[in-house]
Amino acid sequence: MTEKQENILAKALELFATKGYAATSTAKVAREAGVSEGLIFRHFGNKEGLLSAVLAQGQEKLAAIYNSLEQEFNPRKRLERVIDMTFEVPSEEYVFWRLIYALKWQTDAYDDSGSAAMKALLVETFEAMHYEDPSAEAELIMVLLDGLVTAILLRKPKELNRLQSLLHRRYML
Amino acid sequence: MTEKQENILAKALELFATKGYAATSTAKVAREAGVSEGLIFRHFGNKEGLLSAVLAQGQEKLAAIYNSLEQEFNPRKRLERVIDMTFEVPSEEYVFWRLIYALKWQTDAYDDSGSAAMKALLVETFEAMHYEDPSAEAELIMVLLDGLVTAILLRKPKELNRLQSLLHRRYML
């Protein structure tokens, strides 16, 4: 991947995430990336291809998260890690997550596949911890963490620490 | 308000919510509403005015929710109502809430004002219930319910009942 291609991907991610996919023109991406508009189409085919490439670049983040959880066999520690990693999303990644979360609301873009695997992993975790209704517990924590990410990305709340320790207490971590 | 105006508002709500505001053309709204495109501008000034009119029509929903909570003085019942009303969003209102939630991610549209009032109400509730950290508790439940709405609107999960009773147990309602 050439430098120009990387420029394009970086600026596309930034603009898609902050201005929205539909509201970002390929011309603007090209201008900000310092390349000609034609180059975007030579490399990525069309605008949607550019979006796909942007997302593909971030898929490794998702995979890394899932793998790191999968390799933690102690259920208590796994649960702790699920919770803590949400609170500790690195701020350099905000722009990527913003895009992921914003795209969810676009009918034709929503893809549920990732969350099913995560759900299974969490059900397993709560089973190992002998919770009464592991499936509902898994659903609860997913819903909760989803809302938490939304809050972090949109409202940037300040009391995250207290919220984090509250959750630790609640799950006796 | 004439019938055509109502048609426009209804179709605009639907399309803005499902396809996104930016990705919905006024031409499409007009076509689906069975009116000329010019009529949209005559009645609502411009596309943004149409969005405002759509939102204004739903503001009463938001106000009604807040008021019904404010008038419930028993803290336990108030908390119960906050939780239950989230699970019981009428499905006719889905499209409206989808729009509200989708708009949050649109840079220039995000308005936090509503949530501050709700937060204050919840802090007060948890204080009355003698929770250890009422502010964090309020934040937690808001984040949780926000994630819940997202799940309901996007993933339409089937185990909502079990999730609801789990929450009741957790808050001893």
Next chain:
Amino acid sequence: MTEKQENILAKALELFATKGYAATSTAKVAREAGVSEGLIFRHFGNKEGLLSAVLAQGQEKLAAIYNSLEQEFNPRKRLERVIDMTFEVPSEEYVFWRLIYALKWQTDAYDDSGSAAMKALLVETFEAMHYEDPSAEAELIMVLLDGLVTAILLRKPKELNRLQSLLHRRYML
């Protein structure tokens, strides 16, 4: 002619003259005149009909000028009057003359008919004053006065008095 019709004509004149015919919408005329847009079309048929009505209302000004000159049989006095009336266009009439002069430049609107009669009258005048080339003299004064009106309407120069007396001297009036 009802009061509303007069309102329409007055505002149309003002707007056509100051903003231009093409750049003035019938909606704006209606709004400023405090009537519904439909009324303009009921009374004047279409936008061009409105323009015609506006111009017709001012034709009497042109006729009055021509008549007053025609009835002055003393050639020296007639010439004097031609010159002086140009310098003394009442400022309430500026807006009308602006419209006339602006319309000249619109291909489909230019109508030369008035100036031919005036030319004939001036040729006759210079003949009576035994000028060497009465036709060229008539042309000269017409061109001059035309430029003068343009200057008055567009540049609003301050030294008009000195220009007026210079012309009087030059024609020995």
Next chain:
Amino acid sequence: MTEKQENILAKALELFATKGYAATSTAKVAREAGVSEGLIFRHFGNKEGLLSAVLAQGQEKLAAIYNSLEQEFNPRKRLERVIDMTFEVPSEEYVFWRLIYALKWQTDAYDDSGSAAMKALLVETFEAMHYEDPSAEAELIMVLLDGLVTAILLRKPKELNRLQSLLHRRYML
């Protein structure tokens, strides 16, 4: 500048001059120039940018006139040149001058800056020729020549030669 750009400029000049700026659509310019409408905006930004480009192309004409007068130091010859160059506007330039003169009447376009410099030059000229009121004389000749251009562009009179020699006699040239 590509051939298409030149096509656009040429047709825009023609249409703006003959139909008027407001009454000429960018679609019509594009159609007549044999290019897509989008190209106009790519090259000139917007309709006003197109007008500016059209005018800029002709500004050299204005500058050339002023410079040639400035470099003529003999006042009698300078005056003669002012007069004669007006009579001898090349007919290929008519369309450009038509645009300049038509734009004067467009409220927001009128720019007096050029005429002030010319006025100063003429005042100086009449001073050198010991005329009684050089300022009024300058004003007079400007007004006269302005009317003359108007006549040439709009009425295309046939007796221009006799008018020209009449003026020569009057100024003793």
Next chain:
DNA sequence: AATGAATGAGCGTTCATTCAT
């Protein structure tokens, strides 16, 4: 690999005009 001229479809918006009331 990279540019930038060029396109055509679509955008949000304005407009003159019609018509039921």
Next chain:
DNA sequence: CATGAATGAACGCTCATTCAT
């Protein structure tokens, strides 16, 4: 006589995309 809802065509402009170089 007068309104104002409604229309459809056109407007200025932006867009994703193509292609010769």
